[in-house]
Amino acid sequence: MSDKKKSLTVFKTDRHEDIAAIIASAIIVAIVLIYMAFVVPSVNLNAQQDGKLTEVFVAEGATVKKGDKLYSLEVVKKKWKDNVMEEKHVIQEFTAKANGKVLKIAGKIGDKVKKDKGLIIQLSHQRGTLP
Amino acid sequence: MKILLALDDNPRSLAEALRLARERGATLNALFVIDSTWEMFTGHDWLSGCNSRIGFLEYMHTTEEETAAATAIAFKKEVEGIPGELLTVTGDVAEEIRREAEKGYDLLVMSSPFTRGLEMMRDTVARVTKKLPCDIFLVKAEPKK
Amino acid sequence: MEDKNIFGKLLAIVPGLAIMVGTLFVLRVYVEPWMSQVTLFGYKGWLVKVMSLNYIVMSILLGMFYRNVLFGGKIPGWAEDGFRTTRLFIKIGVIMLGSLYTFDKLLKVGGVAITLIVAFVFGTAIFILWLGKRLNADRSVSSVMAAACGVCGVSASVATAPGVRAKPVDLALCIATILGFGIASMFVSPYIGKLLNMSDYQFGAWVGTGILNSGQVLATCLAFNPIFAPGTAVAYGEIWNVVRVISIPFVVFFITAWYWKNEAAVERVSLSSIIASKFPIFVIGFVGMTALSSLHILGAEGSETLRVIREVMAWVFGVGLVGLGAYIDVREIKAAGGTPLKIGLIAGLLKYLLALIIILAFIPKEGAF
Structure with a gap:
């Protein structure tokens, strides 16, 4: 099984990739919001x-x-x-x-x-x- | 003499390789490559979320393994009396054929066009013959019905 | 590859990713602004405004150039891991697109989108199953083509293939057909849209309904109008896209059930298990982003904050689209043929034109938001 699944995506499975995309977009948006609200004078x-x-x-x-x-x-x-x-x-x-x-x-x-x-x-x- | 036969679903290349091996008393190794490039082929398929793609790739892998097993049975039945072995590897078909051919063979026999896995979509012969260290015998594939 | 630790894996991504980001940087910061100033045929910015050669289209073209010319047909090993992040980038972009909507806007357009998608998806699938019979095509070929032409191209054919025991050779031909058709329509549609003076709403609705591959719907919308904002082609096209993607499990179920109905061996097909295994959960992220936008957490419309979010979104998409181009192998597409090509051309063209006629006849130019 490991042989079949290796290197399908940068993630273990597509489901991991989906979740990573959700987390990454949440992080990107959070960074922008924090930057705009607290960092930018x-x-x-x-x-x-x-x-x-x-x-x-x-x-x-x-x-x-x-x-x-x-x-x-x-x-x-x-x-x-x-x-x-x-x-x-x-x-x-x-x-x-x-x-x-x-x-x-x-x-x-x-x-x-x-x-x-x-x-x-x-x-x-x-x-x-x-x- | 050492002959390498690249296996696909063309029976003529097998028949020709057997004939040559018998005529010249050569060792005949046959190479079956399980195509691992399906992932790249469907790489643009970015919207197929979750397990669609993984299920598909596993299905393709199983199909390839079944074909490998069937080819092995057919090859062993035909090859009786000729020294040699059947090699099964997984990878990019053209690259694996060239890699094996570099291991001291005198002649590579393969069909043209070559139809193993996704190679039916590609010009395998051109890819294999690039820097090929041995002679090559191309066997015209029978037209598909 | 297998024995690399997390640091090694991240490092392996760098070269390919650097090419993707670098390409977009050069295109967005230098090439497109330069092209929009160049006067050709007496028209300033002819290349961008008339030829639709904006940074989105150029990203895809350059990705194709890398793969097919520079790399000689195969992404080299050192860049492969980086290019493999393509899907991640586009999925992040799709999720962030959710910020263009509020739920009330989605509701305004959602009804039209669902009606058109359901009619076209199932209409195309049923037509292809019938056409396949007429052309004496293998049932598994008809099934895969029905899913591919009905819903979203490669994604749907890949989702359906195991269930209908598709042969690798048929599947490769199906995918080549779908991609070839998709890529052709991706480059042709913006010109048709401009020629017919279509509005962003009409264009988004048309390509969302008529183009086979979902990936290409977004790219085509952005080629027509590269702006990320409510009311633009990509904002409308993406609603269609999301409805299509959600419909994949249902279409897979429908086609798989049809396939096994007439087979000697019987395989149990369950809708719930297909939904569980094939539902694209990144859509939940898209809805989540729309929820944040509806609650005005992402800043008011017209604010600097939203402008920055959309700018980031454009970069994320652009990087992904360079990768999307690099996954297009022209030689593989040229190898398309056989029954899948016949079915794909007939059904694809019919769907593309019928969608155009219906959109022009029934969808008003003024957008819903």
């Missing part, structure tokens, strides 16, 4: 979509609560409606995901921003919360 909020910065609702040094508006972007929203792609220019507001403090405001109103590029706000968050 602040996060850089880049634009989540391509667009134009239309408003910044907070000032440097201000304290924000979860759900508070941070900034707004004018974006092109694409949505399928009745099987037709609709493109609309809308103003979308982005909020704080955790309590914290505004460290820096780098974005200027009227700036054109690209998704995931270009810092808008740097925010510190309360320890133990997920920014």
Whole structure:
């Protein structure tokens, strides 16, 4: 039997591999959550979509609560409606995901921003919360 | 003279190897390789969770062992009076044939195309003849019905 | 291999794994960004946007290149243990995909997915059993092909083979057929999807229903749209995938029961034992991750935390997909033939096209979430 089962996967059996995958994904997620909640002192909020910065609702040094508006972007929203792609220019507001403090405001109103590029706000968050 | 016959399910290669061994008074060793590459063949099968794959590989191993046993019986019946032995090993078929051929044989007899295990999907002859230390006699396999 | 201690085993994984991670690193960090800037035929980023040559597709292609060209058809011994972690990486990725959903989202789409999957899985299986009879195919060949084309390709054929006493030669031909068909559809589908202006929802639903191998469903969805986020092709395709994977034990039971019904020797087939031995338990991890997401433990949508989790997920998948490519041996696929090829081509194409027609006719472009 050992001859048959050897080297089937890096694990003894496929069932071990399944369990290892569950444990590994739990560990990965736990590491990310702990890192974000307790290790990272602040996060850089880049634009989540391509667009134009239309408003910044907070000032440097201000304290924000979860759900508070941070900034707004004018974006092109694409949505399928009745099987037709609709493109609309809308103003979308982005909020704080955790309590914290505004460290820096780098974005200027009227700036054109690209998704995931270009810092808008740097925010510190309360320890133990997920920014 | 020492002849190595690589066994598959082609009866013509066995018949030719026997004829040569008789004609030349040679020793005839036959090699049956239990194919262990099924695991790699199904390696992309990543969603088969739990024991599907292990059950399958065990089934393939059992099937291969049954074929080995049946081949051994058939070979022993035919080979009477010719010196030599039947060798059964487990591994990559082409690699095992070449490894055995390196042990001082004068001639390797095998069928073309070679159909032992998963080798029917591969060009075994090309893989075996690469750096082969002895002569090779390829026997055309009978077309499958 | 057997007598290596745990340290030795971990060390043996390093070379192969280093190739997989290194390949993805180069593709994601250097090659794809460069390609998206290159202007070809007057279109900036033509290679990525028009040809769908994103890092996911390139990972698979490069994996295939390693195996078939660089390594000469066989992963060498020194890299084998590392490449064997492929399945682990993709399974971790699949489990982490659970974080894209909440239970209410799953419920919205789950009904459609279950209806389509059940209809197509059993419809295809029954069609193949009938077709096999017409083509005078061996009953075990029909059974394995029914499972393979019905549910999820290689996984299902492998799960069914022992129960129906499939011959190795037939099985090898079945697997080659399924893989060949799957790989072809993996590279062709994104273009069809874009040509027909399909939405992510439609595309995920189509390939989830129509592509034979589950591994290729994810890769195809990511080739269409490489973003991991709710509402993307991979988010929808994975729901279909999970339903398919869960259905494997039931299909295996159905086909095995059919096979033994007409055999002289009788073998007792029990659904409970098939479920116990074949249920893919990593699906429990996927559901667990969805539970965490539903309880908002993984951070709010749009948060930096979720962005990091999805970034990690993309890396995990990418590494796995390099390995997936390296398990594709083109010569073995070219050897496909015989009755399995006939059955596979007829049933596979029919399923692929029928799924496309039904999705275009009945599934709206606007996604459910």
